[in-house]
Amino acid sequence: MPVTDEAIDKIKGMIISGELAPGDRLPKEADLAQHLGLSRSSLREAVKALCLIRVLDVRQGDGTYVTSLEPKLLLDAMTFVVDFHRDDTVLDFLAVRRILEPAATAIAATTMSEEDIAELAKLLEGLEESPTVEALVANDLEFHRRIALGTGNPVLCSLIDSLSGPTTRARIWRGLTQEGAVAKTREQHRAIYDAIAAREPELARSWATVHISGVEQWLKKTLGDHEQS
Incomplete structure (x- = not known):
């Protein structure tokens, strides 16, 4: 050694x-x-x-x-490395999000305080009827951050936070190019919120999986089409 x-x-x-x-x-x-x-x-x-x-x-x-x-402090080093990701690794980051975020959403459905759930509702309601893609993605990042905080697990929250950055560009790209992406994101956020508010962890987990998988599947198809052209 x-x-x-x-x-x-x-x-x-x-x-x-x-x-x-x-x-x-x-x-x-x-x-x-x-x-x-x-x-x-x-x-x-x-x-x-x-x-x-x-x-x-x-x-x-x-x-x-x-x-x-503290976990957030120690995970800063990982965030630094993550910031230097290449575009072809975005799918890997999304795959990790698909594992962590549904689990966090299920936990939040049982641990999130009523006050925090009310704040989550305000976040959804505060978005304009026809938001810009950038505004929607900023809202999306904050929505998932608050759910992660609602788990009460600082390590899980820091991990999810550090994985959000590399997928932001893909989410904006999808919003600009995929028809109906903005409406779909809003609908899925509402479904996730409703499941958390109803204290139904498995339903919350399912909707979070659908939500993240949608971006992942779209990106796989888009990258595949790009390679073939």
């Missing part, structure tokens, strides 16, 4: 064991290197790597601290 990887594993071990807790300051570099049996250079490289993925935070003139380790 490379020495930097070994150093990373040892610092992770201190955090997992509870020796270092969220918000704790790391010991001085020389003391920590001696404690872990590492060279100061390998420890320095490990700290840099753990800062990149938001596990550690170096504060100039103050020291190095363990971050809050």
Whole structure:
């Protein structure tokens, strides 16, 4: 195992064991290197790597601290990678959304508060009768974000959030080119909302699957047609 990887594993071990807790300051570099049996250079490289993925935070003139380790913070690194996706991977992102979002929607149907369900209704009602595609997609992103928040699971919410970006362009493209896409999206959002409001998780799951699969199937067909032309 490379020495930097070994150093990373040892610092992770201190955090997992509870020796270092969220918000704790790391010991001085020389003391920590001696404690872990590492060279100061390998420890320095490990700290840099753990800062990149938001596990550690170096504060100039103050020291190095363990971050809050909140899911949203740690998943920022994944979002960074996701932002560099290629167009031909959008179907892969949609496939993952098709797994996660119906599950989140089913959970939200049992956990979402009445206040949050009322806010979801306002979001649907606040959309103009004939919205622009951009307005519809923005509404769509917010609709799914609120449902994910309604699960009460911050990890699931952060994962869904990070997967939304790569599919935004495909959703706009569909809205501009597929006849009836705007009306279909509105109808499906209403059906998802009705299922959540009725506290019917399996119905909510089914409608969320239909909703996401529609974009996925359209994109598969469109990309196939493009390759044949």
